[in-house]
Amino acid sequence: MxxxxxxxxxxxxxxxxxxxxxxxxxxxxxxxxxxxxxxQRQKRxxxxxxxxxxxxxxxxxxxYVGKVKSSLNHKNAKYLLRGDYxxxxxxVEGDTGFVFAHERLDREKxxxxxxxxxxxxxxxxKDLESPSSFTVKVxxxxxxxxxxxxxxxxxxxxxxxxxxxxxxxxxxxxxxxPTVAGHASVIYQLLKGQEHFKIDNTGLIVTMTSxxxxxxxxxxxxxxxxxxGKGLRGESGTATxxxxxxxxxxxxxxxxxxxxxxxxxxxIRVNNPLGSLFxxxxxxxxxxxxxxxxxxxxxxxxxxxxxxxVHNEGIIKPKKPLDFERIQQYSFxxxxxxxxxxxxxxxxxxxxxxxxxxxxxxDVDEPPNFQKPFYHFQxxxxxxxxxxxxxLATDPDAARRSIGYAIRRTSDKGYFFGIxxxxxxxxxxxxxxxxxxxxxxxxxxxxxxxxxxxxxxxSIVQVHIEVLDENDNAPEFAQPxxxxxxxxxxxxxxxxxxxxxxxxxxxxNVRFRFSLGTEDSNFTLTDNYDNTxxxxxxxxxxxxxxxxxxxxxxxxxxxxxxxxxxTSTLAVxxxxxxxHGEFTFCEEASAQAxxxxxxxxxxxxxxxxxxVITLLIFLWRRIRNQARAHSKSxxxxxxxxxxxxxxxxxxxxxxxxxxxxxxxxxxxxxxxxRPALDTRPALYAQxxxxxxxxxxxHGGPGEMATMIEVKKEEADLDEGGPxxxxxxxxxxxxxxxxxxxxxxxxxxxxxxDVDYDFLNDWGPxxxxxxxxxxxxxxxxxxx
Numbered sequence: 001m002x003x004x005x006x007x008x009x010x011x012x013x014x015x016x017x018x019x020x021x022x023x024x025x026x027x028x029x030x031x032x033x034x035x036x037x038x039x040q041r042q043k044r045x046x047x048x049x050x051x052x053x054x055x056x057x058x059x060x061x062x063x064y065v066g067k068v069k070s071s072l073n074h075k076n077a078k079y080l081l082r083g084d085y086x087x088x089x090x091x092v093e094g095d096t097g098f099v100f101a102h103e104r105l106d107r108e109k110x111x112x113x114x115x116x117x118x119x120x121x122x123x124x125x126k127d128l129e130s131p132s133s134f135t136v137k138v139x140x141x142x143x144x145x146x147x148x149x150x151x152x153x154x155x156x157x158x159x160x161x162x163x164x165x166x167x168x169x170x171x172x173x174x175x176x177x178p179t180v181a182g183h184a185s186v187i188y189q190l191l192k193g194q195e196h197f198k199i200d201n202t203g204l205i206v207t208m209t210s211x212x213x214x215x216x217x218x219x220x221x222x223x224x225x226x227x228x229g230k231g232l233r234g235e236s237g238t239a240t241x242x243x244x245x246x247x248x249x250x251x252x253x254x255x256x257x258x259x260x261x262x263x264x265x266x267x268i269r270v271n272n273p274l275g276s277l278f279x280x281x282x283x284x285x286x287x288x289x290x291x292x293x294x295x296x297x298x299x300x301x302x303x304x305x306x307x308x309x310v311h312n313e314g315i316i317k318p319k320k321p322l323d324f325e326r327i328q329q330y331s332f333x334x335x336x337x338x339x340x341x342x343x344x345x346x347x348x349x350x351x352x353x354x355x356x357x358x359x360x361x362x363d364v365d366e367p368p369n370f371q372k373p374f375y376h377f378q379x380x381x382x383x384x385x386x387x388x389x390x391x392l393a394t395d396p397d398a399a400r401r402s403i404g405y406a407i408r409r410t411s412d413k414g415y416f417f418g419i420x421x422x423x424x425x426x427x428x429x430x431x432x433x434x435x436x437x438x439x440x441x442x443x444x445x446x447x448x449x450x451x452x453x454x455x456x457x458x459s460i461v462q463v464h465i466e467v468l469d470e471n472d473n474a475p476e477f478a479q480p481x482x483x484x485x486x487x488x489x490x491x492x493x494x495x496x497x498x499x500x501x502x503x504x505x506x507x508x509n510v511r512f513r514f515s516l517g518t519e520d521s522n523f524t525l526t527d528n529y530d531n532t533x534x535x536x537x538x539x540x541x542x543x544x545x546x547x548x549x550x551x552x553x554x555x556x557x558x559x560x561x562x563x564x565x566x567t568s569t570l571a572v573x574x575x576x577x578x579x580h581g582e583f584t585f586c587e588e589a590s591a592q593a594x595x596x597x598x599x600x601x602x603x604x605x606x607x608x609x610x611x612v613i614t615l616l617i618f619l620w621r622r623i624r625n626q627a628r629a630h631s632k633s634x635x636x637x638x639x640x641x642x643x644x645x646x647x648x649x650x651x652x653x654x655x656x657x658x659x660x661x662x663x664x665x666x667x668x669x670x671x672x673x674r675p676a677l678d679t680r681p682a683l684y685a686q687x688x689x690x691x692x693x694x695x696x697x698h699g700g701p702g703e704m705a706t707m708i709e710v711k712k713e714e715a716d717l718d719e720g721g722p723x724x725x726x727x728x729x730x731x732x733x734x735x736x737x738x739x740x741x742x743x744x745x746x747x748x749x750x751x752x753d754v755d756y757d758f759l760n761d762w763g764p765x766x767x768x769x770x771x772x773x774x775x776x777x778x779x780x781x782x783x
Contacts, residue, residue: 051065051134052137055104055105055139056104056105056106061104062100063100064098067096068117068134077122079094079095079097082117085115086115088102089105092117101136107141142176142183145226145236146226153239153240154241155241156244156245157245159212159250160248163207166204168204168205172186173186174186187227188200190205190222192221193221193223205222214246219242224239226239251341253288255336258355260277261359262358262360263361264318264361266323266362270318270319273315277314277315277334285312289307289312292306292335294332295335297331298332301319303316303332305317327361330358331357331358336354337353366396368393368447369396370392371394375391376464376466377389377464379468380467381468391461393423401448401455407419407443419443423443425443433469437466439464443463444458445459445461469504471563474556475500475502475557477499477500477556478500481498483573484575486575489542489581490540491539494536498554499532510559511531512531514556523536535552551572552570552572553569756769
C-alpha cells in the first residue's frame with residue numbers, strides 16, 4: 001500500500017510539471033494521504049478545480065485520478081460524487097477523497113467528464129458544505145493514424161497540360177488532438193503513379209510532365225498514402241485517385257486513302273450530293289471540326305465540299321450543271337484541315353491530309369434546253385398578229401434531235417394562242433386588255449425521232465404575254481349618280497359635281513371634257529378643267545307637278561388618240577323641300593327611268609311562252625274534238641260503260657255495261673241489247689225501255705220514272721260497292737286516250753255529245769235537270 005501511494009504521488013508531480021510546461025493554470029494535484037506538504041495556504045472550502053488523466057493507460061484498473069478535499073476539517077465527514085459518470089466510470093473513497101477511474105478512457109470518444117463533489121455527515125448524510133462541480137480532462141496521446149473520407153476519388157485533367165497543373169486535392173484526417181503538437185499532423189506520399197504525378201504536404205496532386213496524351217493512354221490510377229506526422233508506426237490510410245485525361249483538339253484529320261473516284265450522271269441536280277470523303281481523327285467527336293477545300297485544280301467554281309456536322313465527312317456537291325458533251329472527267333486535289341485545332345500542336349505527317357479526287361461524268365439522254373429561263377412578249381389589244389414572239393429549244397445531246405413545240409391548255413385563255421413547228425407564237429383571236437391584261441402560257445418542247453414521233457424527253461418554259469392598252473373605251477361616270485334638286489331652287493344652285501373614269505389605262509395627263517347634250521333644260525354644266533364638272537340650276541323654280549324628273553344627257557370625251565366620247569344620262573329628281581332647303585319627299589329615280597333592255601327581254605320571253613302554250617292548248621282541243629267526232633260512228637263506245645278494276649291493267653281488266661237502254665230512250669227507239677261482258681248490269685236489259693212521247697211512240701214518262709225509282713232503290717240497297725258514277729270507277733280511259741275522264745262528276749256539260757232535250761218530256765221532276773243539260777236550240781243537232 002505504501003508503494004501505491006508513492007506511485008500516485010509521483011504521478012501527481014509529473015502532472016504538475018506538465019501543466020506548468022503547457023502554461024496552464026492547473027491547480028495543484030492532491031496527493032494521497034501522508035504525502036501532503038506540512039504547510040498549506042487555505043483559500044476556500046474546496047481546493048481543486050480540474051483533474052487530469054491520460055487516455056489509454058496500460059496499467060491495471062483502477063487508475064488514480066486525483067483527490068477532492070475540503071479545507072475545513074470535519075471529523076465525521078464523507079465524500080460523494082454526483083453526475084452521469086459517477087459510480088460508473090469514476091468513484092471516490094469516502095474517507096480520503098481519492099478519485100479513481102475504473103475504465104480505460106479514450107479521448108477521441110469523450111475528452112471531458114463533468115462531475116459534482118459533495119461532503120456529507122457520515123451519520124446523517126447532511127451536506128456539510130455546498131456541492132462543487134469540477135471537470136476531469138483526458139490528456140491525448142498519439143494513438144490514431146490518418147484516415148481518408150473515402151477510398152476512391154475521381155479526377156480529370158486536360159491532356160497535354162503543362163507541368164504542375166492541379167489535378168485534385170485529397171485530405172486525410174487524424175482523430176488525435178490537433179492542439180497537441182504533432183499529434184494530428186499528416187504526411188502524404190504516392191505509392192502508385194509517381195511517374196506522372198506528385199503530391200505535396202497539403203494533399204494536392206499535380207502533373208509532373210506535359211506529355212500526357214489521351215490518344216495514348218486515357219486514364220491513370222494514382223494511390224495516395226497518409227501517415228502520422230510524428231512518425232507513428234503501424235497502419236496508414238490509403239486512397240485511390242482515378243485520373244481521366246480530357247480530350248483537346250490536338251490532332252489534325254487525315255484521309256484514309258490517297259485517292260477517291262466517283263461516277264455521276266450528267267443530269268445530276270445542282271447542290272445534290274454526288275459522293276462523300278472520309279477522314280480519320282483520333283480526337284473525340286466533339287473536337288472533330290474538319291474543313292475540306294480544293295487546293296489544286298481549276299474546278300473550285302464547279303464543285304463544293306461541305307462538312308457533315310454529325311459524321312465529320314466531306315460531301316461533294318456540284319455548283320453548276322454538268323455536261324457530258326463538254327467535260328467527261330474532273331480531277332482535283334483536296335485538303336482536310338481543322339481550323340479549331342490548338343496551334344501548339346502540329347501535324348506529324350502533313351502529307352496525309354491531302355487526297356486526289358476524280359469525278360467521271362456519264363452520258364444520259366437529256367431533255368431539250370430552252371435558250372431563256374422564261375419569255376416575255378408584248379401585243380397590242382384588238383390586233384391579230386401572225387407572230388407575237390418565238391421560243392427556241394435545242395437537244396443538248398450529241399444526237400441533236402429535232403424539237404416539237406406545243407402549248408399546254410391549262411386554262412381557257414390558252415386557246416387564244418397557237419404555236420408553229422418553229423416555235424412561233426401567234427394569237428388566234430383579238431385580245432381585250434380590259435378583259436385579261438396578261439396571259440401566262442406554258443410551252444413544252446419535245447424531242448422527236450426521225451419519224452417525227454416524240455421520244456419522251458420534254459421541257460417546259462413559261463411565256464408571259466403582256467397586252468398593251470389601246471384607247472378603245474369611252475369615259476363614263478365614276479359612279480351611279482342620283483342628283484336631287486328642290487322645286488324652289490334659285491338660279492345658280494349647285495345640284496351635283498360629277499367626275500369620270502376610263503376602263504383604259506389612265507395616263508398621268510388624262511383630260512376629260514364634259515358638256516350637255518341639249519341646251520333645252522333648266523340646268524347648266526360647267527367644266528372645272530380638273531376632270532370634274534358642276535351641274536347648276538339655270539333659271540330656277542321647277543314645276544314639280546308637271547315634271548318630277550329631268551333627264552340630262554352628258555357628253556364625256558377623253559384626250560386619247562383617237563379621242564372617244566360617250567353619252568351618259570343624269571336623272572335629276574325634283575323634290576319637295578322645307579324652308580331650310582332640306583329634301584322632304586322625292587320619287588325614286590328607278591320608277592321613272594323607263595324600262596331597261598333586260599326588262600324588255602324578260603317581257604318578250606314571257607309573251608313568247610304564253611303564245612306557245614296557247615297554241616298547244618288550241619291544237620290539243622282541236623285534236624280532242626276530232627277524236628270525239630270520229631268516235632260517234634263507233635256504237636260500241638256509246639253502248640258500253642267500262643270500269644277499270646286496276647290501274648293500268650289493260651283491256652282484260654274491264655267490266656262492260658250496256659247503256660243502249662238510255663240511248664234508245666233518248667232517240668225514241670229500242671235496240672237489242674249487246675251481250676255484256678259481266679252479269680252485273682243485266683238489270684238494265686231486263687227493264688222495258690220507255691218510249692219518247694210523240695206520234696207513233698208507245699209508253700210515257702211514267703214508265704221511265706218507274707224504272708228510275710227501281711234503279712235508285714236497288715242502288716240504295718246495294719252495300720257491296722260505291723255508286724257507279726264516280727271518278728273512282730270511271731277514272732280515265734287510259735294514258736293514250738283523248739277522252740280523259742268518263743265520269744260525269746269530272747266532265748263539263750258543255751263538252752257532252754249527248755242531247756238531253758228528252759228530259760223536258762219526263763215531267764216537272766226533271767225540269768231542273770232538263771234546264772241544266774238541255775242544248776241551245778240554235779245549235780244544229782248532230783242527228
